[in-house]
Amino acid sequence: MDHVEQSHPFDKATQLTGEAGEYKGHTSEDYANMVGPFGGVTAATLLKSAMKHPDCQGEPLSLTVNYAAPLSDGEFDIKADPVRTNRSTQHWIIQLFQKNEVMLTCTAVFANRRKTWSILEAPFPSVPAAKEIPSMPTMGLPAWVGSYDIRTVQGELSILSDKTPEELDNSVTLQWIQDNPKRNLDFLSLTAICDAFFPRIYIRRKEMVPIGTVSLTVYFHVDSETLNQHGDQEVLGHARALRFNDGFFDQTGEIWTPGGKLLATTSQIVYYRK
């Protein structure tokens, strides 16, 4: 798996003890959200539970995490089960519990890649380099935001901007993002970064309303070797919503290297109350 434990708040936040698919973890103050932990780190922790399993084969290909109930700060239990192992793919069902109640459900697929005909179809967005954009201020925001360095090219949190009108005509965000402090990118941090877009409704409208991700999916387009080469550079996140309807909106996004490699595509459906 080539996964080297690094000494970083993110590694502490995703730390698991236990063995053979039965693990214990703990939420982290560094990644606290408005209520409970930042869902991206929880998703990464679920992925880690499969990667840590002695029977794990291949590298992450897809991950779906369903947020069944708001996590409380504190301990949790994870059960990770490799329900089907083929020659080149492995299928996982993973659940996270607090006080014996199911808090998250998850499926993951691991796979081995083979060099073959490949092509990038999506165009790399035209954006200024990260160093030309100021880092967003994080004061007054939940702790997890301060665990990232986010440089917003387009589509910032509307309430933070004097210039933004009450309602924008789109919810597109383009943001440079990297761990703060810096950390080498791996499948776990890439997973969390897929969920590190602010809720699309906060881009589109200048009003804070209760929201919660219901389901998050990540497709990984690269192997660990490519991630290792990336090191601790920033990545570009690009996200948009297609429809907000009667309490639920979707988000589709892509994560790119500065050099134009597409690392992951991601989607989620989010509850909102208004």
Place this chain on the structure above:
Amino acid sequence: MDHVEQSHPFDKATQLTGEAGEYKGHTSEDYANMVGPFGGVTAATLLKSAMKHPDCQGEPLSLTVNYAAPLSDGEFDIKADPVRTNRSTQHWIIQLFQKNEVMLTCTAVFANRRKTWSILEAPFPSVPAAKEIPSMPTMGLPAWVGSYDIRTVQGELSILSDKTPEELDNSVTLQWIQDNPKRNLDFLSLTAICDAFFPRIYIRRKEMVPIGTVSLTVYFHVDSETLNQHGDQEVLGHARALRFNDGFFDQTGEIWTPGGKLLATTSQIVYYRK
């Protein structure tokens, strides 16, 4: 749930017997694929197993189906488990077995919608009406294709076209599609239609290679009342790939009514050998 059993090959294909989350089903010749059944109908059958459960609450919001092994034609067993029921959402883990082996894993979320601020962000594609486009020929193609009336606006199966070069510069498809014979749209047929795009690699390249969907996700943007109003009209499918890399490509898509309502967004990651 407002789901009325209809007399149609699709209803036979997704028929389940059994009770309380333990069901038996059977693949259908009408929806046969190259090997085994069309994955869209299998996904619909998994969704149906939750909808048929006496404890089911709410309407489908999201569905993820992971294809762990190629299904054989014949009988299968489904186990559908509502692992968490909240006031307004319900979370399911569903598995499909053949000969006691896990063939598919699935998670689904059901929810109740409440009327609130809503907006469509995605633009409805500019396309000719379905009646202005000829139905694609289905002779020589797997049976499931004949169970749909598909009218391709853009991005047809490359091997069917004399005009298509060896490789296109994109894999975008726009297609009108409806059940053949006609059938009133519901969550089940909408799920199957989300998987009824030809594999993006067959659009991009004029060559048949082995492929298989690994994971499929559907987000539903409407309730059953809206689907009932739609009746048996056609829908517009729009799909594209972002990256083909070392044996796996993604697909992102949307399903629209002719009047411009966004019914569902969908994504999948697909294995290919080349």
